[in-house]
Amino acid sequence: MINSDAEPGNWAEPYRRELLAHCYRMLGSVADAEDLVQETLLRAWRSQDQFRGDASERTWLYRIATNVCLTALEHRSRRVLPSGLGGPGDDPRSVPAARPDLPWLEPIPDVLVNDPATIVAERDSLRLALITCLQQLPPRQRAAFLLREVLSWSAAEIGEALGLSTAAVKSLLQRARARLDQLRSAGEQPTGPVQPERRELLDHYIAAFENADVGALEAVLRRDVSIEMTPSTTWFAGFGTCLPFFAEQVLTKPGEYRMFASSANGQPAGVTYRRDADGRFQPFGVAVLTTTPTGISRIVAFCEAxxxxxxVDVPPL
Structure with missing residues (x-):
């Protein structure tokens, strides 16, 4: 039973992290997800007299959150990464084309959505590759898929949440799975290594970056590695373009970057600061790595301070 004497949202505090993860999966933006979690809790508080108790508080909150997200998506474009806009570049010496106006996908820090008891279960459902694919599904397909595959709801429960028949839900799920299978097969990523190999790869990546050591970086990259850098539409694939890009445009001198180990989307991440003209380090962005038993296969650098x-697990400079 909801405690009507509690402050708005306090009674639902145990669900905040998982609701944030759910809204993030739907929208691909931490800021938008945080806003919609607040909207969810406010709506729940205002309509608490409608809570009949025929489902758990958790299920009731997810129903509200899902519909809040669907309403928001009526007025938002899907979020993208550079690889979803066109093929890789062939000139690593060209200036990347900046498009800050596009709705870019954002990473989500693991510390915001995970606790030690759930981090393993949450990791795969937050991986960048899946979040990117989900953004290409129509919103109702996206919602149905997440409610079924992440929360294990039945088709009847999903139908009640979305205002659809069970048959309609099953049709949504069939189309969502078929589309995701197509997207995954087109850009499948190898299975990542277990700890501590993931952290070792991240540590080597950080050291190479801070020392501007392209040779050391090459040692931890797969030959088919790709690099994407929002808010630029330019991206590169393979040693032939990625290494010259790093050597000539990124790792030009030692000490230009400071990087701290973290994790985002259940993947290793480097939180990056860059030295400004006055010699002070300023926030620069976050690099999320896809790691495999044979090295780093993908780097998505979100170059937004x-x-x-x-x-919050990284010390400020």
Whole structure:
């Protein structure tokens, strides 16, 4: 039973992290997800007299959150990464094309959504590859898939949440799975290594970056590695373009970057600061790595300073 004497949202505090993860999976933005969690809790508080007790508080909150997200998505474009906009670049010496106006996908720090008891279960459902694919599904397909595959709801429960028949839900799920299978097969990522190999790869990546050591970086990259850098539409794939890009445009001198180990989307991440003209380090962005038993296969660098502040497990400079 809901405690009507509690402050708005306090009674639901145990669910905040998982609701944030759910809204993030739906929208691909931490800021948007945080806003919609607040909207969810406010709606729940205002409509608490409608809570009949025929489902758990958790299920009731997820129903509200899902519909809040669907309403928000009516007015938002899907979030993207550079690889979803076109093929890789072939000139690593060209200046990347900046498009800050596009709705870019954002990383989510693991510390915001996971606790030690759930981090393993949550990791796969938050991986960047899956979040990117989910953004290409129509919103109702996205919602149905998440409620079924992440929360293990029945088709009848999903139908009640979305206002659909069980048959309609099953149709949504069939189309969602078929589309995700297509997207995954087109850009499948190898299975990542277990700890401590993941952390070792991240540590080597950080050292190579801070020392501007392209040779050391090459040693931890797969030959088919790709690099994407929001808010640029330019991205590269393979040693032939990725290494020259790093050597000539990124790792030009030692000491230009400071990087701290963290994790985002259940993957290793480097939270990055860059030295400014006065010699002071300023927030620069977050690099999320896809790791495999044979090295790093993908780097998604979110080059937006505002994202750094969300990584509360990293000391500010």
């Amino acid at each position: 505002r994202l750094v502040q969300r990584f």
